[in-house]
Amino acid sequence: MKxxxxxxxxxxxxxxxxxPPCAPVALDEAAQQTLDIGRTRLLVTAGLFVVAFAVxxxxxxxxxxxxxxxxxxxxxxxxxKAAVSRADIVDRNGVLLATxxxxxxxxxxxxxxxxxxxxxxxxxxxxxxLSQSEVYxxxxxxxxxxxxxxxxxxxxxxxxxxxxxxxxxxxREERRVYPEGNLIAHVVxxxxxxxxxxxxxxxxxxDILKExxxxxxxxxxxxxxxxxxxxxSRAVQDFSAKGGVGLVMxxxxxxxxxxxSLPDFDPNKPGTATPDTIFNRATLGTYEMGSTFKIFxxxxxxxxxxxxxxxxxxxxxxxxxxxxxxxxxxxxHRALSVPEIFEYSSNIGAARxxxxxxxDRLKDFLGRLxxxxxxxxxxxxxxAPLVPSPWHDVNTMTVAxxxxxxxxxxxxxxxxxxxxxGGILHPATIIKPPPGFIPAxxxxxxxxxxxxxxxxxxxxxxxxxxxxxAAPGYVVxxxxxxxxxxxxxxYAHKALLSSFLGAFPINDPRYLVLAIVxxxxxxxxxxGFATGGWTAAPVVGHAIQRMAPLLGIPPVDENAPEIxxxxxxxxxxxxxxxxx
Amino acid sequence: xxxxxTDQSAVARWWWTVDRWSxxxxxxxxxxxxxxxxxxxxxxxxxxxxxxxxxxxxxxALLPIAVLIMFVVSLQTPMTIRRLAVIGFLxxxxxxxxxxxxxxxxKGARRWINLPGLSLQPSxxxxxxxxxxxxxxxxxxxxxxxxxxPAIASVLFFIVVTLLIKQPDLGMAVVISVVxxxxxxxxxxxxxxxxxxxxxxxxGLVGAYFLLPHVTSRIDRFLDPAAxxxxxxxxxxxxxxxxxxxxxxxxxxxxxxxxxxxxADFVFAVAGEELGLVACLFIVLIFxxxxxxxxxxxxxxxxxxxxxxxxxxxxxxxLQAIINMASxxxxxxxxxxxxxxxSYGGSSLLALGLGMGxxxxxxxxxxxGVDG
Numbered sequence: 033m034k035x036x037x038x039x040x041x042x043x044x045x046x047x048x049x050x051x052p053p054c055a056p057v058a059l060d061e062a063a064q065q066t067l068d069i070g071r072t073r074l075l076v077t078a079g080l081f082v083v084a085f086a087v088x089x090x091x092x093x094x095x096x097x098x099x100x101x102x103x104x105x106x107x108x109x110x111x112x113k114a115a116v117s118r119a120d121i122v123d124r125n126g127v128l129l130a131t132x133x134x135x136x137x138x139x140x141x142x143x144x145x146x147x148x149x150x151x152x153x154x155x156x157x158x159x160x161x162l163s164q165s166e167v168y169x170x171x172x173x174x175x176x177x178x179x180x181x182x183x184x185x186x187x188x189x190x191x192x193x194x195x196x197x198x199x200x201x202x203x204r205e206e207r208r209v210y211p212e213g214n215l216i217a218h219v220v221x222x223x224x225x226x227x228x229x230x231x232x233x234x235x236x237x238x239d240i241l242k243e244x245x246x247x248x249x250x251x252x253x254x255x256x257x258x259x260x261x262x263x264x265s266r267a268v269q270d271f272s273a274k275g276g277v278g279l280v281m282x283x284x285x286x287x288x289x290x291x292x293s294l295p296d297f298d299p300n301k302p303g304t305a306t307p308d309t310i311f312n313r314a315t316l317g318t319y320e321m322g323s324t325f326k327i328f329x330x331x332x333x334x335x336x337x338x339x340x341x342x343x344x345x346x347x348x349x350x351x352x353x354x355x356x357x358x359x360x361x362x363x364x365h366r367a368l369s370v371p372e373i374f375e376y377s378s379n380i381g382a383a384r385x386x387x388x389x390x391x392d393r394l395k396d397f398l399g400r401l402x403x404x405x406x407x408x409x410x411x412x413x414x415x416a417p418l419v420p421s422p423w424h425d426v427n428t429m430t431v432a433x434x435x436x437x438x439x440x441x442x443x444x445x446x447x448x449x450x451x452x453x454g455g456i457l458h459p460a461t462i463i464k465p466p467p468g469f470i471p472a473x474x475x476x477x478x479x480x481x482x483x484x485x486x487x488x489x490x491x492x493x494x495x496x497x498x499x500x501x502a503a504p505g506y507v508v509x510x511x512x513x514x515x516x517x518x519x520x521x522x523y524a525h526k527a528l529l530s531s532f533l534g535a536f537p538i539n540d541p542r543y544l545v546l547a548i549v550x551x552x553x554x555x556x557x558x559x560g561f562a563t564g565g566w567t568a569a570p571v572v573g574h575a576i577q578r579m580a581p582l583l584g585i586p587p588v589d590e591n592a593p594e595i596x597x598x599x600x601x602x603x604x605x606x607x608x609x610x611x612x
Numbered sequence: 613x614x615x616x617x618t619d620q621s622a623v624a625r626w627w628w629t630v631d632r633w634s635x636x637x638x639x640x641x642x643x644x645x646x647x648x649x650x651x652x653x654x655x656x657x658x659x660x661x662x663x664x665x666x667x668x669x670x671x672x673a674l675l676p677i678a679v680l681i682m683f684v685v686s687l688q689t690p691m692t693i694r695r696l697a698v699i700g701f702l703x704x705x706x707x708x709x710x711x712x713x714x715x716x717x718x719k720g721a722r723r724w725i726n727l728p729g730l731s732l733q734p735s736x737x738x739x740x741x742x743x744x745x746x747x748x749x750x751x752x753x754x755x756x757x758x759x760x761x762p763a764i765a766s767v768l769f770f771i772v773v774t775l776l777i778k779q780p781d782l783g784m785a786v787v788i789s790v791v792x793x794x795x796x797x798x799x800x801x802x803x804x805x806x807x808x809x810x811x812x813x814x815x816g817l818v819g820a821y822f823l824l825p826h827v828t829s830r831i832d833r834f835l836d837p838a839a840x841x842x843x844x845x846x847x848x849x850x851x852x853x854x855x856x857x858x859x860x861x862x863x864x865x866x867x868x869x870x871x872x873x874x875x876a877d878f879v880f881a882v883a884g885e886e887l888g889l890v891a892c893l894f895i896v897l898i899f900x901x902x903x904x905x906x907x908x909x910x911x912x913x914x915x916x917x918x919x920x921x922x923x924x925x926x927x928x929x930x931l932q933a934i935i936n937m938a939s940x941x942x943x944x945x946x947x948x949x950x951x952x953x954x955s956y957g958g959s960s961l962l963a964l965g966l967g968m969g970x971x972x973x974x975x976x977x978x979x980x981g982v983d984g
Contacts, residue, residue, distance in 0.1 A: 062754070063754060063755070063916065066754050066799065066800055066916060067914060067916060067919065069798075069799075069800040070798045070799065070800065070916065070919050070920075071911055071919075073797055073798050073800075074798060074907055074910060074911060074919070074923060075911075077794060077797070077798070077907070077923065077927065078903075078904055078907045081900065081903050081904065081907075081927075081930050081934075082900070082904070084930075084934045084938075085896055085897075085899065085900040085903075085930075085934070087938075087943070088896055088934065088937050088938060088941065088943070089893055089896050089897075091938075091941045091943055092852065092884070092889060092892050092893060092896065092941065093889065093893075095849055095852040095853065095884075095941055096852045096853060096855060096856060096857070096884065096888075096889040096892075097856075097857070097889065141870075143870045144869070144870055146869075198866070
């Protein structure tokens with residue numbers, strides 16, 4: 033199109049002169065319409081731009097003023113985390129066993145570090161356990177995030193801040209703390225740096241602990257744990273043993289009140305633990321228990337009526353079967369009554385008693401007591417028993433005195449609790465049951481058998497192999513065990529697993545106490561003996577002496593007629609063992 | 613400065629007819645740009661091994677040239693602008709095609725052609741020229757119904773966008789697409805086709821997300837900062853927080869010490885830290901003012917070519933500013949896009965001089981219409 037005149041920029045016009053825009057140009061209707069649409073849509077476009085610029089302006093205000101500054105932002109996210117932090121673990125009386133603290137961790141952004149050499153030097157002065165070359169390598173790396181040290185103390189945090197080096201920053205991290213340290217290590221377990229449970233209750237209850245608000249209460253009584261740990265540690269030290277196991281169980285509920293495995297480790301520093309110290313001997317380790325198994329052999333014979341307390345078996349000669357010979361430790365070269373077999377811990381007698389009842393009965397009975405399969409328990413470290421397969425008669429003979437079958441100390445305690453508590457098998461637990469909870473139980477033998485077994489176990493402490501387990505006033509009963517440990521393909525005579533399984537008060541048992549000393553060595557004090565009676569029985573005796581007052585069990589006169597009659601073995605002549 | 617009303621020289625006539633408010637706004641913007649280049653680029657230059665004033669010297673040397681281009685171009689009549697744009701477009705598109713043969717690859721993209729003393733990004737010059745060419749084709753089709761303007765514009769559009777995606781320079785492709793679409797929108801595209809166009813745009817972006825790996829990662833990082841290294845944007849946001857209301861003062865910021873593109877893509881973050889919220893809002897206001905002021909001038913215009921071309925140029929200018937600021941503020945995925953007149957970048961600066969020169973020329977007051 034062509035404008036008829038050129039007066040678009042005629043300077044002679046008054047400054048604000050504005051001729052009618054369409055005067056010189058005749059716009060046809062279509063063009064006018066197009067322009068009108070264009071103008072409307074130009075307004076729409078302009079509107080969109082206004083909105084976009086307004087959004088940017090608002091965002092600017094939001095970012096600059098509304099969002100809190102850097103450090104606060106990190107603290108804010110941590111506060112959010114703290115709300116979902118891992119639940120505490122406490123003992124049955126509420127004593128703290130594991131808790132979570134929030135600690136600062138130091139990281140750096142190497143891209144923000146202006147002088148890596150200087151920063152390294154200053155940092156290593158404040159945190160001397162860091163390696164100078166490692167820190168320098170990290171600070172000069174190509175990344176934008178490197179951890180320098182996790183979980184600092186508040187003082188360390190303060191000192192690092194005092195350095196005033198840009199590029200060092202803190203991130204709050206949660207750290208699991210175990211106030212009781214080694215004492216309860218194998219029960220509570222430990223967590224990794226990312227607070228994932230790696231062992232014990234921490235592992236078994238990992239998901240629950242992550243979600244739970246209130247603390248998880250265990251059946252453990254830390255006072256009993258301390259006593260048992262103390263007594264057992266002393267025995268392990270005195271007898272230069274490799275390790276030990278201790279366990280206290282409520283025989284009527286299956287609750288575990290103390291569980292010790294030695295050697296132990298500090299769950300606060302799981303990095304310093306070794307496979308040997310982390311290994312839970314009480315639940316994961318399985319051992320040939322030796323003579324404590326005679327409890328089950330005898331109970332089986334009595335319960336299946338193949339023997340009574342008055343029965344007797346020939347123990348005058350060792351038994352030769354295949355390439356094995358079964359000896360007695362206290363060889364009396366005569367026939368022994370059932371109480372004598374138990375009291376003197378006669379292997380020959382126990383083997384004959386088992387053979388008399390037969391393989392099927394023994395297998396069936398041990399199966400009922402849960403000794404042939406892994407127990408159900410809350411700690412994930414559970415060992416499976418090693419059971420003879422195939423099970424020949426020779427196995428029946430050896431199993432009768434606790435060889436050729438390996439079970440965990442926990443299994444031993446569960447089964448023995450059923451023997452002394454009236455014949456009811458309760459599953460073990462390490463979680464405190466709610467008040468009024470009636471534990472599941474199954475009658476696995478007659479009450480009568482249980483009564484007889486208590487009498488026999490009292491006999492062992494009164495005048496048999498377990499005299500050192502006596503705790504005056506608390507009527508201890510029990511059974512010693514001394515197993516020769518398998519080394520390679522043969523039994524090592526010097527390597528023993530010495531144990532004592534006790535219950536008190538044996539006339540009406542409340543608690544079972546088990547102590548095992550792994551490879552003890554005799555001392556002059558024990559005349560060189562390293563058997564269960566000399567090494568483990570005193571642990572149980574001393575422990576009961578110290579625990580009973582805490583458990584609210586009053587001492588009684590052990591010679592009171594009603595107690596004597598409850599534990600008397602009528603009509604059977606039982607000779608006291610001459611010497612141990 | 614002023615000119616006598618009777619002065620008939622080209623410059624005098626320019627002075628009385630050009631939009632002086634826009635002129636002032638552009639001058640302020642250029643001032644901010646010079647200030648922020650001096651503040652932000654030395655740190656970047658030192659980090660990549662140049663002497664600290666390397667970028668400052670280059671930018672300040674090019675600035676007068678860009679201003680001169682803008683001035684000279686704004687003196688021209690719409691007719692000349694149109695011819696200039698057609699020639700510029702043809703040369704530009706040829707050079708863009710050449711980048712595939714003789715181009716320099718920088719950070720994984722072939723966008724640059726090496727000239728003595730300067731590496732040129734020809735697509736920057738295609739951008740304003742193409743807007744004017746499209747405007748002319750569309751306007752002409754309305755005047756002469758037998759002229760296949762929209763068809764030609766569409767063909768050219770596909771050539772340009774294909775070349776840009778090949779480079780790859782998705783940001784530029786997006787800007788050119790939006791400008792092209794806005795011009796079709798203005799000429800009266802049926803709302804049905806508007807919807808289709810918006811749909812195609814969204815589909816194009818989604819397609820880019822799935823087909824171009826670097827786009828995938830950028831967008832993933834935007835949507836979920838934990839998915840990858842959102843380092844630049846985090847630092848950028850921190851810079852705004854550090855700056856607060858009044859800023860730490862020019863040169864006093866630290867974000868430029870570790871943001872790789874502090875002088876270009878993230879210059880707005882440097883502004884936020886050193887000049888503060890108030891100055892940043894002022895910068896946003898200037899951009900908005902230039903765009904809306906341009907639109908208001910266009911609104912009074914009766915010539916369809918001028919309406920379309922000037923709108924295209926202002927949309928391009930505003931869109932570029934919005935994309936840059938929005939990425940710095942983590943409102944959208946990071947996109948290599950300069951902040952007009954403020955970011956460092958030679959080609960961008962010269963092309964902006966050309967583009968805004970054209971816009972100024974087109975929005976000059978012309979009583980009675982346009983020649984030819």
